[in-house]
Amino acid sequence: LAKTTQPISMDSYEGQEVNITCSHNNIATNDYITWYQQFPSQGPRFIIQGYKTKVTNEVASLFIPADRKSSTLSLPRVSLSDTAVYYCLVGMGYSTLTFGKGTMLLVSP
Amino acid sequence: DTGVSQDPRHKITKRGQNVTFRCDPISEHNRLYWYRQTLGQGPEFLTYFQNEAQLEKSRLLSDRFSAERPKGSFSTLEIQRTEQGDSAMYLCASSPGLVSYEQYFGPGTRLTVT
Numbered sequence: 001l002a003k004t005t006q007p008i009s010m011d012s013y014e015g016q017e018v019n020i021t022c023s024h025n026n027i028a029t030n031d032y033i034t035w036y037q038q039f040p041s042q043g044p045r046f047i048i049q050g051y052k053t054k055v056t057n058e059v060a061s062l063f064i065p066a067d068r069k070s071s072t073l074s075l076p077r078v079s080l081s082d083t084a085v086y087y088c089l090v091g092m093g094y095s096t097l098t099f100g101k102g103t104m105l106l107v108s109p
Numbered sequence: 110d111t112g113v114s115q116d117p118r119h120k121i122t123k124r125g126q127n128v129t130f131r132c133d134p135i136s137e138h139n140r141l142y143w144y145r146q147t148l149g150q151g152p153e154f155l156t157y158f159q160n161e162a163q164l165e166k167s168r169l170l171s172d173r174f175s176a177e178r179p180k181g182s183f184s185t186l187e188i189q190r191t192e193q194g195d196s197a198m199y200l201c202a203s204s205p206g207l208v209s210y211e212q213y214f215g216p217g218t219r220l221t222v223t
Contacts (some may be wrong), residue, residue, distance in 0.1 A: 032210055035208045040219070042217070044152065044212075045214065046211045046213070091210060099151065100151050101151055102151055
């Protein structure tokens with residue numbers, strides 16, 4: 001399984017765009033990149049998944065460069081309710097999920 | 110609400126006691142997963158089922174742990190002779206098919222062993 005590295009924590013203010021970068025130098029050809037969000041005392045929630053270039057949904061955008069050795073989760077105009085832990089996962093999709101410690105995002109007023 | 114449900118939400122038990130948790134997945138999902146999460150860490154995989162078959166177990170799942178999914182519906186996770194190190198959040202997730210990267214998690218059962 002490809003190992004991922006992401007910042008332990010990030011701070012932001014309401015209304016700002018937040019970009020969380022994840023490094024995955026050993027990503028394999030068949031691996032997808034998936035991001036989950038977890039609020040305190042809740043289970044993780046799937047946010048977005050991609051293989052290459054850019055993926056956008058109603059919650060976030062995922063930017064993946066051509067070499068796929070990193071990815072960036074972009075949250076537009078964050079609010080206080082976006083305060084959560086964000087996990088970057090890499091895998092084929094046929095294997096079980098392997099979570100790291102994630103990035104704790106704190107959004108302040 | 111048609112999401113994944115878990116029962117109980119909280120459990121306090123004394124060391125040495127047995128505990129059992131229940132997970133009800135989303136009804137049309139044939140894959141069911143159990144994870145354990147301790148403070149400050151991401152969820153750690155324990156085991157998963159494809160319908161009623163238990164297909165994979167983590168090395169974290171010691172002999173004191175057993176999971177079942179009779180009839181491919183709900184699942185139970187039992188911990189025998191609990192230890193203080195078993196204190197954690199136990200999460201259940203389900204997914205509809207072979208591709209597992211989009212899993213739907215329940216709220217978890219928080220276990221405290223005193």
